Amino acid sequence: MKKTLAIFVFASALGVSALFAQSAPTGPGRGNFVQHRVNYLTTLLSLTSAQQQQATTIFTNAASAEASVHSSMAAARQSLTTAVENNDATGIEQAATTIGSLTTQTTVNQAKAQAAFYQILTPAQQTKLTQFESQNHGRMGSMGEGPRGRF
Numbered sequence: 265m266k267k268t269l270a271i272f273v274f275a276s277a278l279g280v281s282a283l284f285a286q287s288a289p290t291g292p293g294r295g296n297f298v299q300h301r302v303n304y305l306t307t308l309l310s311l312t313s314a315q316q317q318q319a320t321t322i323f324t325n326a327a328s329a330e331a332s333v334h335s336s337m338a339a340a341r342q343s344l345t346t347a348v349e350n351n352d353a354t355g356i357e358q359a360a361t362t363i364g365s366l367t368t369q370t371t372v373n374q375a376k377a378q379a380a381f382y383q384i385l386t387p388a389q390q391t392k393l394t395q396f397e398s399q400n401h402g403r404m405g406s407m408g409e410g411p412r413g414r415f
Contacts, residue, residue, distance in 0.1 A: 297327065298327055302319045305319060308392070309385065309392055311389075315384050322380045322384075323381070326374065330374075341359075344359035
């Protein structure tokens with residue numbers, strides 16, 4: 265039973281790590297990611313230049329916050345791997361708790377960015393975005409999928 269739990273937790277951590285690897289652009293490419301995202305949303309929603317600037321700020325701040333969480337997540341995954349290799353049940357629980365907390369932080373960061381972006385849209389743009397999401401199951405190549413998988 266303990267071995268099965270350890271394997272499940274380890275596999276879950278690997279799955280989460282893949283999500284974070286895709287969802288938290290870091291380094292020099294982060295600016296390109298944000299710019300690509302803003303360009304895409306501009307094409308989709310006809311954002312004004314003021315909205316583009318606001319969106320760039322929102323998504324850049326979110327990516328910066330995510331980079332910090334991403335670094336901590338890497339350390340937590342390593343701790344989990346070590347605990348699994350050592351059959352350290354307490355270490356596994358601690359690492360899993362840390363990973364859960366960091367996952368919460370990521371969800372909060374992304375949801376706040378999504379909410380801030382949604383608020384800068386006109387009602388017509390909000391409607392268009394909502395319709396697009398419903399047709400495409402909420403997937404628009406975002407930093408990750410927040411509560412509703414928005415933008």
